[in-house]
Amino acid sequence: MLDKNKLSNWKLEKGKIYSDVYNKRNDERPVNGFASLQRATILDNRLYFPSADIRSQAINDGVFFLKIPSWINLEECDSFASNFYRGEHIHKYGKFREITSSYFNDPLLGFHTRSDQIEQFLLEHRFWQKVYPNAITNTGINLIRLSTIILRSILELTDIPIKDWFTATGGCVDSQGTYHLTFNHYRPYFQGIGLSSHKDDGFLTILRSNFPGLEVNINNRWESVSPLEDHFIINFGLSMELLTKNTIQPVNAIMHRVSHQSKDRHTFGHFTSSYCNPEKDAGIYSYSSKQGLFKVCNSRELINFNDEEIYEGTYPPDGENL
Ligand SMILES: O=C(O)CCC(=O)C(=O)O
Numbered sequence: 011m012l013d014k015n016k017l018s019n020w021k022l023e024k025g026k027i028y029s030d031v032y033n034k035r036n037d038e039r040p041v042n043g044f045a046s047l048q049r050a051t052i053l054d055n056r057l058y059f060p061s062a063d064i065r066s067q068a069i070n071d072g073v074f075f076l077k078i079p080s081w082i083n084l085e086e087c088d089s090f091a092s093n094f095y096r097g098e099h100i101h102k103y104g105k106f107r108e109i110t111s112s113y114f115n116d117p118l119l120g121f122h123t124r125s126d127q128i129e130q131f132l133l134e135h136r137f138w139q140k141v142y143p144n145a146i147t148n149t150g151i152n153l154i155r156l157s158t159i160i161l162r163s164i165l166e167l168t169d170i171p172i173k174d175w176f177t178a179t180g181g182c183v184d185s186q187g188t189y190h191l192t193f194n195h196y197r198p199y200f201q202g203i204g205l206s207s208h209k210d211d212g213f214l215t216i217l218r219s220n221f222p223g224l225e226v227n228i229n230n231r232w233e234s235v236s237p238l239e240d241h242f243i244i245n246f247g248l249s250m251e252l253l254t255k256n257t258i259q260p261v262n263a264i265m266h267r268v269s270h271q272s273k274d275r276h277t278f279g280h281f282t283s284s285y286c287n288p289e290k291d292a293g294i295y296s297y298s299s300k301q302g303l304f305k306v307c308n309s310r311e312l313i314n315f316n317d318e319e320i321y322e323g324t325y326p327p328d329g330e331n332l
């Protein structure tokens with residue numbers, strides 16, 4: 011959690027995003043039981059929790075289950091997640107492991123192997139139509155719609171004036187943010203952790219997982235998430251935490267990690283971030299009733315620095331670099 015008093019001074023610095031939660035980031039304590047996550051549904055284009063208390067709990071946890079709406083079809087995305095890394099001779103989607111960042115002229119995109127067990131195919135919305143099969147692009151577009159519904163329902167709980175919502179979210183309240191649809195495979199033949207502890211950079215992540223392995227840090231305890239059939243896992247990210255920290259409804263970003271996997275594990279995630287492309291960067295904002303809306307950092311820098319820090323580590327808080 012970001013320290014409230016430090017918010018107005020919060021600066022994005024390389025290797026220091028997690029300085030204030032350094033011990034949590036470098037925490038090798040095993041899990042301590044199962045997370046008891048709250049459940050929500052979508053009703054009439056709104057996010058609905060069974061009660062205000064359950065909603066507060068979910069917002070405080072920074073993570074909850076969401077019933078998958080009937081208008082979202084996951085079949086092709088599930089198949090893509092299970093096959094994108096296998097090679098063309100094994101499956102039609104196996105060729106995607108050959109499509110790397112050089113194809114997009116962007117170091118963030120395409121197929122990547124990481125220092126953890128994870129390997130990924132990561133693609134930003136502006137390339138979906140050209141690269142993904144149509145069924146996957148269509149699901150991605152429905153996930154944008156879903157993320158917009160969730161985001162608006164959360165903003166309604168804050169005191170951020172509606173006139174500021176577009177700027178505050180870099181366009182996301184009108185489905186004009188930057189979106190990534192990312193497929194993950196955890197390589198059982200690799201040593202070490204599945205995925206190092208981190209918070210997602212954006213406002214929220216819609217995660218599809220049928221596999222155990224995700225661990226969340228709630229109230230300074232690591233807990234396993236048992237996936238719930240027909241539910242997404244919704245994670246709030248750094249942009250949401252920064253934006254709402256000094257409003258009447260602070261939202262916590264959830265620190266999470268994936269444990270070592272001894273069998274193949276496949277998941278995929280849809281990430282909602284403030285608008286940025288090589289020409290334009292909408293920025294990351296924070297709001298308080300005293301100061302109004304103020305810019306905290308660049309959107310793209312937050313994505314890049316967070317990515318680097320996840321895999322390369324956080325500088326120890328005493329200032330000494332790794
Ligand atoms: O695979 C998972 O369960 C989590 C993936 C994740 O945290 C991410 O892609 O940011």
Ligand SMILES: [Fe+2]
Nearest residue numbers: 208209210266
């Ligand atoms: Fe994540």
